[in-house]
Amino acid sequence: MTFDTLGLSEPLLRAVSEKGYDTPSPIQAKAIPAVLEGHDLMASAQTGTGKTAGFTLPLLHLLADKPAANSNRTLALIVTPTRELAAQIHESVLDYGKHLNLRSTVVFGGVKINPQMMKLRRGVEILVATPGRLLDLHKQNAISFNDVEVLVLDEADRMLDMGFIHDIKRIISLMPKKRQNLLFSATFSNDIRHLARGLLNNPVEIDVAPQNTTATKVEQKIHPVDKGRKAALLSHLIRSEGWHQALVFSRTKHGANKLVKLLERDNIHAAAIHGNKSQAQRTKALAEFKKGKVQILVATDIAARGIDIDQLPQVVNFDLPNVPEDYVHRIGRTARAGSSGHAVSLVSADEIKQLSDIERLIKSKIEREEVEGFEPEHALPESRSGHRPTHNAQPRRSSSNNSNRNGQGRNQRNSENRPSGNGGQRRRSSQQRASSSDGNGNGNGNASAREANGNGSRPNNNASGQQRRASQSRPNQSRPQQERSGNVLETHRAVPSGNR
Numbered sequence: 001m002t003f004d005t006l007g008l009s010e011p012l013l014r015a016v017s018e019k020g021y022d023t024p025s026p027i028q029a030k031a032i033p034a035v036l037e038g039h040d041l042m043a044s045a046q047t048g049t050g051k052t053a054g055f056t057l058p059l060l061h062l063l064a065d066k067p068a069a070n071s072n073r074t075l076a077l078i079v080t081p082t083r084e085l086a087a088q089i090h091e092s093v094l095d096y097g098k099h100l101n102l103r104s105t106v107v108f109g110g111v112k113i114n115p116q117m118m119k120l121r122r123g124v125e126i127l128v129a130t131p132g133r134l135l136d137l138h139k140q141n142a143i144s145f146n147d148v149e150v151l152v153l154d155e156a157d158r159m160l161d162m163g164f165i166h167d168i169k170r171i172i173s174l175m176p177k178k179r180q181n182l183l184f185s186a187t188f189s190n191d192i193r194h195l196a197r198g199l200l201n202n203p204v205e206i207d208v209a210p211q212n213t214t215a216t217k218v219e220q221k222i223h224p225v226d227k228g229r230k231a232a233l234l235s236h237l238i239r240s241e242g243w244h245q246a247l248v249f250s251r252t253k254h255g256a257n258k259l260v261k262l263l264e265r266d267n268i269h270a271a272a273i274h275g276n277k278s279q280a281q282r283t284k285a286l287a288e289f290k291k292g293k294v295q296i297l298v299a300t301d302i303a304a305r306g307i308d309i310d311q312l313p314q315v316v317n318f319d320l321p322n323v324p325e326d327y328v329h330r331i332g333r334t335a336r337a338g339s340s341g342h343a344v345s346l347v348s349a350d351e352i353k354q355l356s357d358i359e360r361l362i363k364s365k366i367e368r369e370e371v372e373g374f375e376p377e378h379a380l381p382e383s384r385s386g387h388r389p390t391h392n393a394q395p396r397r398s399s400s401n402n403s404n405r406n407g408q409g410r411n412q413r414n415s416e417n418r419p420s421g422n423g424g425q426r427r428r429s430s431q432q433r434a435s436s437s438d439g440n441g442n443g444n445g446n447a448s449a450r451e452a453n454g455n456g457s458r459p460n461n462n463a464s465g466q467q468r469r470a471s472q473s474r475p476n477q478s479r480p481q482q483e484r485s486g487n488v489l490e491t492h493r494a495v496p497s498g499n500r
């Protein structure tokens with residue numbers, strides 16, 4: 001299929017071709033004709049599927065023939081959770097609309113409101129906004145929603161997670177009843193369905209995630225490590241694997257700042273983006289990271305949401321997220337637009353609950369591999385996901401040297417797959433270590449539970465309770481062979497369809 005068959009006008013086709021796109025992504029193939037026909041849309045799609053062009057292209061097409069917006073008014077409103085995402089969507093609007101005569105602007109918090117009020121004074125055909133600043137501008141009469149013909153709610157699940165539900169409802173209540181509504185969400189929880197019921201009129205439903213043909217494959221791995229040694233391991237991996245551009249996730253803003261300092265001390269150029277940074281700092285850090293001036297970008301989940309960097313090769317979970325769905329969003333930053341990517345997680349014993357939740361969500365166990373010199377004293381217990389690994393389309397990379405089907409050693413394959421890294425030769429799997437440190441494979445779980453409980457670095461009663469139960473329930477069990485694979489995830493499988 002080509003873009004010409006979708007019904008888009010020539011100026012838009014030209015812009016698409018200048019972007020270098022040949023084939024519409026699955027969501028584009030479905031969404032563009034539906035929006036052009038005037039339907040409401042309820043689309044389940046994650047960032048990376050091409051959804052931005054999926055709604056922006058038909059929106060521009062529809063608006064091109066309309067009379068210009070009046071002062072302090074807009075014809076189309078795109079509401080999205082974060083500043084970065086808003087800025088990126090607006091860039092797409094400018095890119096795809098460059099051969100059209102449409103006016104657009106973007107508004108978000110954290111920067112002065114006056115310049116935004118000035119831009120709205122003459123009216124814009126398309127306004128991209130985050131909810132809070134949009135309502136502030138509305139309160140100050142800088143924008144009226146009376147002429148809105150199309151409303152796009154992007155990343156609706158995240159807007160709800162971030163507590164924007166009242167803002168969203170208020171914005172909707174201020175609009176004319178007759179309008180076209182496009183709702184995009186990575187997951188469809190009950191809250192989103194409830195919102196959709198009140199918002200959408202006989203929508204076309206699009207769910208590209210389960211049949212995702214963009215085939216985003218992410219090779220995942222866990223490096224068990226003690227909490228206090230994570231930063232040193234990260235530095236080691238950056239050097240030994242030759243990571244020139246890696247996005248590192250930290251659970252907290254403070255943790256992100258601290259990690260940047262530690263990396264800088266190791267002469268690794270790093271920057272942090274999170275909610276406490278000014279918009280100017282966030283924009284600068286992101287721009288420098290995209291240009292390759294900053295090697296490591298340390299981000300919290302909210303700040304990183306929607307970041308679009310072509311072919312980001314490496315994602316690192318410095319901490320596992322508390323919300324398991326965030327793991328899927330995080331690793332979705334790599335393997336964009338059909339390429340494959342790598343995601344590694346540095347996991348300490350106190351994170352076993354988060355790990356179990358993640359493995360339960362993705363219905364697969366993630367391969368574990370200890371890095372020589374960084375073997376944890378507090379062993380990472382077995383997770384309690386209860387899931388066996390799924391079999392992957394790609395060749396399995398087992399963590400055990402003798403488990404590979406064609407008899408090659410793992411080290412050899414590691415070096416074939418990732419020429420820059422020789423780290424594989426210095427590593428050994430959890431399995432190897434378990435058997436070398438405990439010839440019978442016995443008692444490992446109990447020991448880890450004791451150690452994890454005695455760790456005391458995080459007062460997480462739940463986590464230690466989990467560890468204790470985990471080890472008690474499988475005291476003498478060595479891990480079955482299959483449980484060590486499943487290191488490649490097609491991201492679409494990660495969100496169970498029941499959650500959509």
Ligand code: AMP
Pocket residue numbers: 020021022023024025028046047048049050051052053308310336337
């Ligand atoms: P999105 O999911 O909208 O964030 O888009 C993810 C990435 O895919 C962006 O870098 C887009 O520029 C790119 N992209 C969108 N549509 C296509 C397409 N049809 N062909 C190739 N790349 C695309």
